[in-house]
Amino acid sequence: MKYIDEYRNRDIVDKLVKQIKQVSKNPVSFMEVCGGHTMSIQKFGIPSLLPDNIRLISGPGCPVCVSDRKYIDQAIAYSRLKDVIITTYGDLIRVPGSTSTLDQEKAAGADIRIVYSVLDALQIAKDNPTKKVVFLGIGFETTAPSSAAGVIRAQMAGIRNFYLFSSHKVMPPAMEALIDEGVKLSGYIAPGHVSTITGTGIYQNIPNKYGLGVVVSGFEPVDLLQSILMLVTQMENDDPKVEIQYTRVVKPEGNVKAQQFLDEVFYLGDDWWRGLGVLPKSGMKIKEEYAVFDAEKQIPVEVEPTREDKGCICGEILKGIKNPKDCKLFAKACTPQNPVGACMVSHEGSCHAYYRYNRD
Amino acid sequence: MIKNILLGHGSGGKLSHDLITNLFVKYFHNEILDLQTDASVLQPDSDLISFTTDSFVVDPIFFPGGNIGKLAIAGTVNDLAVSGAKPLYLSASFIIEEGLPFKDLEIIVKTMAEEANKAGVRIVTGDTKVVDRGKCDKVFINTTGIGALEAKRKNIGMGTEIQPGDKLIINGTLADHGMCIMSVREGLGFQAEIESDCASLNHMISQVLEVSDRVKFMRDATRGGMATVLCELAESRNLGFEIDESKLPVKENVRGICELLGFDPLYVANEGKVLMIVGKEDADIVLSTLKKNELGKQAAIIGEVTDDHHGKAWMTTGIGGRRIIDMLAGEQLPRIC
Known part of the structure; x- marks a missing residue:
């Protein structure tokens, strides 16, 4: 665990906090757009260490939270088909659809299996040749390459009963849309694992077009504080740019092989984001060449009409305009036990993170 | 046969x-x-x-x-x-x-x-x-x-005599049992062997009760882990707890797998760990008595009862930040991105 301890070292943390306090003069708001960052910030209690003029806002960084409720409804509809096995990462199974959850469907007899990798889903497809195995592909540029690799591998191995139901999204359009919508920001703490795949070029528009800084950050407290220091320094010097704090993992060019997988299987199409609406070229759709693996094209299913909850302000929370504590449902009608909005269900959702670590 | x-x-x-x-x-x-x-x-x-x-x-x-x-x-x-x-x-x-x-x-x-x-x-x-x-x-x-x-x-199980200033003591490392089961359960394929802490604690506990009459509460932290014990007690007795994360003992290999799968050791099941709340005058003797027993070698004082934030457990994190400890909803599930 040596590789982690040094990034949680209290002396280094104290030094960084001191430096931030020295450099920072003006009020600033930085947004993190990765659920992993949101959790880390709350789990380690980072806001309590920062001076009052620095505000951290949680943005649309949790893939479960930004996805359309219709996606869950459709997954539930698939799960009700007799010849379908649903394979999914764990977080999705408690997300409320319009009238049910995958969890409830599982209890009622649907074959829904939690997997840790798309390879497990492929194996399940191999072991159950008479079933259609649907993998729920959700997440940003980080998880999308493995979904793409799954499709390519299924093609190579001649597995014809594996289907990807893609809700994969790319991050930069949402980051730009937030600024366009008038959310007051001073800079972005950008997700380290997205850039591990994509490199840093994808954020160049943000300093160029909007004059805001972007620092690609790691996930440990020292990483986050160092990123905040870098952003504060950029702002104080009026020198917005894209910088990498997470240099031990992120290269400017990213992971070229993973990018090839993405390009091979997906094209960018319009996609709906909770709180932001339809954003052009923000969703990863399966290309025509791989249509035989596209659940949406291959498995016709009737999906119930989508019902959104009244009173839930997930949309505004995801945009960073409101704080989870501003929601009148927060910690009352909406709790992790009985979540109303997706932001409370996912462990990386803002509301969940606030509920767990910062409720008072 | x-x-x-x-x-x-x-x-x-x-x-x-x-x-x-x-x-x-x-x-x-x-x-x-x-x-x-x-x-x-x-x-x-x-x-x-x-x-x-x-x-x-x-x-x-x-x-x-x-x-x-x-x-x-x-x-x-x-x-x-x-x-x-x-x-x-x-x-x-x-x-x-x-x-x-x-x-x-x-x-x-x-x-x-x-x-x-x-x-x-x-x-x-x-x-x-x-x-x-x-x-x-x-x-x-x-x-x-x-x-x-x-x-x-007769009040030890209920904790009715707990007061501000009392010390919170545990007898060793957290999360061993839960991560042991996770790591051997089909489908994960970890190489590292983590041993469950499963053990009968009655002899160790009776040694403690022999030296101290100020043990005001005990609970074994099984499903839901130490965090759940703290939250339940804080809420039911309207007590405030103050925990120091840097004092929580966790084995290196357990911590590694917890990090990898996105688990917090505070919430993972134990089968040989007891939380004791002890009058502060007796904290040292209870600690040293625990440490003399094989099952309490890594015992530690992890926090205390405060007169603040009644009904809630707060923690000073390893880096000096502050956060609440809350009860977990449902099972812990791994991260997706």
Whole structure:
């Protein structure tokens, strides 16, 4: 665990906090757009260490939270088909659809299996040749390459009963849309694992077009504080740019092989984001060449009409305009036990993170 | 020689009789059980008795550091011990899936006998049922326990005497059992072996109670982990707790797997860990007494009761930040991005 301890070292943390306090003069708001960052910030209690003029806002960084409720409804509809096995990462199974959850469907007899990798889903497809195995592909540029690799591998191995139901999204359009919508920001703490795949070029528009800084950050407290220091320094010097704090993992060019997988299987199409609406070229759709693996094209299913909850302000929370504590449902009608909005269900959702670590 | 358990072993006929004689009585025998009456007659010599029950359905039934049988004894012994009682008698009931290899059952029963012996409790009654293949998973065990409780300790289980300033002490590393089970459960394929901390804590606890009358509360932190114990107690007694994350003992390999899978050790199950809340005057002697016992070598004072934030547990994180400790909803699930 040596590789982690040094990034949680209290002396280094104290030094960084001191430096931030020295450099920072003006009020600033930085947004993190990765659920992993949101959790880390709350789990380690980072806001309590920062001076009052620095505000951290949680943005649309949790893939479960930004996805359309219709996606869950459709997954539930698939799960009700007799010849379908649903394979999914764990977080999705408690997300409320319009009238049910995958969890409830599982209890009622649907074959829904939690997997840790798309390879497990492929194996399940191999072991159950008479079933259609649907993998729920959700997440940003980080998880999308493995979904793409799954499709390519299924093609190579001649597995014809594996289907990807893609809700994969790319991050930069949402980051730009937030600024366009008038959310007051001073800079972005950008997700380290997205850039591990994509490199840093994808954020160049943000300093160029909007004059805001972007620092690609790691996930440990020292990483986050160092990123905040870098952003504060950029702002104080009026020198917005894209910088990498997470240099031990992120290269400017990213992971070229993973990018090839993405390009091979997906094209960018319009996609709906909770709180932001339809954003052009923000969703990863399966290309025509791989249509035989596209659940949406291959498995016709009737999906119930989508019902959104009244009173839930997930949309505004995801945009960073409101704080989870501003929601009148927060910690009352909406709790992790009985979540109303997706932001409370996912462990990386803002509301969940606030509920767990910062409720008072 | 029986190879597999058959439906007939639970029928009440000859096969059942043989199984009881050649397995359960053979290993568990004592002068009360040997009478093989429908109900055992007990005479606990105490002011009060403590009474508890628990069912065990762990999967897999064998794991590094123990098996379902050890768990079934230690779990119930610990429930009695943390209530301040001296565990005396246990029942043991088995629901067995048809086809369970006899040798597996024998290992489990033998382990139970050994653990009961170690803990100084007698298994005085029991039952066996066999269900069709697929109707239960290998074997489920229920144990019920009776312990002798001195009147002066009757509040330990409830924590009614806890006051601000009292110290929170645990007897060792967190999350060993939960991560052990995770790591051996099918599908994860970890190489590193993590041992469960499954153990009967009654002797260690009685050593502590001998040196201190200021142990105001004890609870074994099983499912839901240490965090759940803290949250439940804070809420039910309207107490404020202040925890220092840097004082929480966690083994390196356990921490590694927790990080990898996105688990917080505070919320992961233990099977040999007790949280004690002790008057501050006695904190040092309790700590040193724990450390002298094999099961308490890594004991630590992890925090204290405060007069602030009633109903909530707060933690100073390892880096000096502040956050609340909250109860977890549902099972812990791994991260997705």
